Amino acid sequence: MSVRLPSVEEIRDAAARIAPYAVLTPVLRNASLDALIGAQMYFKCENLQRGGAFKFRGACNAVWSLTDEEARCGVVTHSSGNHGNALAMAAATRGIAAHVVVPEGAVRAKLEAIERAGAVLHRCAPTIAAREAKAAEVQQATGAVMVHPYADTRVMAGQGTLVLELLRQSEGLDAIVTPIGGGGLMAGCAIAAHGITPAIAMYGAEPSGAADAAQSLAHGARIEHFTPDTICDGLRALIGASNLDALREHRVEVITVSDEETIAAMKLLWQTLKLVVEVSSATVFAAVLKQRERFAGRRVGLVLTGGNVDVDALPW
Amino acid sequence: MSVRLPSVEEIRDAAARIAPYAVLTPVLRNASLDALIGAQMYFKCENLQRGGAFKFRGACNAVWSLTDEEARCGVVTHSSGNHGNALAMAAATRGIAAHVVVPEGAVRAKLEAIERAGAVLHRCAPTIAAREAKAAEVQQATGAVMVHPYADTRVMAGQGTLVLELLRQSEGLDAIVTPIGGGGLMAGCAIAAHGITPAIAMYGAEPSGAADAAQSLAHGARIEHFTPDTICDGLRALIGASNLDALREHRVEVITVSDEETIAAMKLLWQTLKLVVEVSSATVFAAVLKQRERFAGRRVGLVLTGGNVDVDALPW
Structure with a gap:
């Protein structure tokens, strides 16, 4: 299934279309976490989006x-x-x-x-x-x-709108990290980011138990059969074919993280950032924690994708 | 121990003094919670303050x-x-x-x-x-x-600075709700609020197992011996004498809430507002939930005082 990728103009149109209904989510900073990584981090809080997720x-x-x-x-x-x-x-x-x-x-x-x-x-x-x-x-x-969750031009355009906001809410970002599931979020975000600032480095965080995007990029061909094994329920999807093209075109680097690393990152976000984020969202901070030296000294946008958690069944 | 109450000018001075170090915390809104209460609620997120609390x-x-x-x-x-x-x-x-x-x-x-x-x-x-x-x-x-936690003029002035921000970050508030422990927060907030908008109604939320402020107001004299019995570890203090004077002078109404009501409110805030707030903070939303008809149709500021929680030992 090949789907046309949206243009940055379509993402701008989407921003105008959803403005009456969507929340302009805040971007939070945290001095302790910045000190831990040695970076300036801008957390885009899509857990505060309507419905509790960027979706x-x-x-x-x-x-x-x-x-x-x-x-x-x-x-x-x-x-x-x-x-x-x-x-x-x-x-x-x-x-x-x-x-x-x-x-x-x-x-x-x-x-x-x-x-x-x-x-x-x-x-x-x-x-x-x-x-x-x-x-x-x-x-x-x-x-x-x-309306496919990620292999849909209109959906990708909608997801990309969060980067238009993030760039206005921060200054001179060097990098943006989003989770990768089906790849619709990353495709929309990369197109939006590079449509405005071509030099921004895009990183995808993927659970090692659902690393089909990482493997597809490494092997030069999309993996089509794959059984996900990860606690990250939002990231078990197989990456869309066009979405994978977008990852290649926008030189997205994928960082894989274990569920243990993600759970530790989630706990640290709850304790320090004081935000309820779901486990799939914590992959981005797990990736930054894991490859700290890569992000040190940079201005990094992290997309916290959602906060829909069963608070009676926390993973730690 | 009688302590001088700060003036609104001292609160303004405090705001300038702490500006280089403190976080200008965001005010969040939530459509679902507004619909539940029938009010327009402005959550002042002091859990996002440096150190995770307004203190x-x-x-x-x-x-x-x-x-x-x-x-x-x-x-x-x-x-x-x-x-x-x-x-x-x-x-x-x-x-x-x-x-x-x-x-x-x-x-x-x-x-x-x-x-x-x-x-x-x-x-x-x-x-x-x-x-x-x-x-x-x-x-x-x-x-x-x-530096006493609440019976201190400089401390009360500092706590009041959050209301200066809240009034700038919202529009035409009718009421403000804060928790009551030692009363330093409420005194500072009431002085700041009424220094700018005398008509704002001030409500204090107090655990029924530490309702010394409510009882002191009801009996016309400050209770001096009292054994708190509440899960709200931040609200077990005895109200300061001057702080109680401030409550009277500013016509603060105290709403008492049971620990069960507070825990339910805390869980709802985590699930819906997606914020990690500590149990003492949840008393304000518990009070609004409990006396919904009182707050319906009004613009209400709720001070979420802190987010320092042991995430390994949640109260539900």
Whole structure:
């Protein structure tokens, strides 16, 4: 499935389109963490985004990009959590239906949030093939428009809007680090960042148990069969083909981190930054902690992607 | 012990004095929580203050109010945690010694932070009398200047600076809610708020197991003997005499909340606002949740006082 990558102009259009609905999330700094790394870090707090994750940006842009005729039967997606919730909330802003296909085993707190947002849940087996098959079935039955979590031009454009904000909220960033799951966030962010400041270095943080992007870049070909094994429930997706092209084009370096490193980073963010961030989000800080010497002396933007955590079941 | 209350001019001076060292903390809003209460809430995030609590403001103002001669032998205080940490950090900004008397049973994470900040710890029994006796002993032995956690004009002035910021960061607040422990925060905040906007209603949130301020106001006389029984470790202090005068003068209404209500509010803040706030801080939101009809339709500032939590020992 090849999907056109958005232009920086489309990302700017997305920013205008979602502005009435999305939160302009704050950027936090922390002197203790800066001292620990020897860098100046700018934490872009997408855990404070509507729905508790950056995903609202892409979903909202997709929903409001539809014509009235297209929007009539609603939207459908498959998602382990945050994108489903985001699409449900975005659909509600337009008063249209949302159908969300969710794999068995998804985080309970996330499923409850999707239902509260008014979506219809459709359950399926926890494999990528089962998710796509079920979504296609729902799409045929309802006439809803598919909004893929990451292999979608409008979604990528929406995610990229956070970098437009981050660049305005910081000064002279040298590098930006985002997690890599399906790669939609990284693609949107890299296009936005390089459309404005071509010299910014882009880093992706990927769980070592779902390092398909790192391996695909290393082998020169996209890995297509892959069983993720990571606690990072938001990063188990296989990277999209076009998204991988975007990573290559924008010279994204991927840093892999173990779940242990990510959990330690998550705990440190909670203790020091005083933010509730979910485990997938903590990969970015785990990557910076792991390769401290690489980031020392630089101005680094870290995208904290979400804060949807089951606070009754913390990973430490 | 009667202590002069600060003027709003002294609070403005304090703001200028601490500006080079303190964080201008953000004010967060949240659509879901607003909908739940039917109010417009402005959360002043002092958990994001240096040291993870508003206490840095008062301690920093006290430390930098000293003449060089006064500052020579350092500062001393007694504190169950956040004020001790704040004084240690404030002393470090001036390069002077800090002695902190801590009761047995204080939160481990807070004691570790005080030591990391470079203070000398002095342990004592967990009673108010033992704390004051030990602090007097250290003061005599070292020549350090006493900086009381709340019965101190400079400390109250420093705490009040957060309201100067909050009023600039919000629009037309009708009410402000802060927790009440020793009452230094509330006194400083009430003086600052009414110095600028006399019509703002001030509410104090107090644990029902440490409701000495509520009882003192109800009985018309300050309760002087009292054994606190609450999980809110930051709010176990007996209200200062002058602080109680300030509460009367500024027509502060005290809302008492049970520990169960506070823990539920804390969990909701973590889940929805995505902030790590400590249990004492959650009393303000517990009070608003409990008396929702009182706050509905109003613009309410809530002071989230701190975020120093042992994330390995959450209260739910």
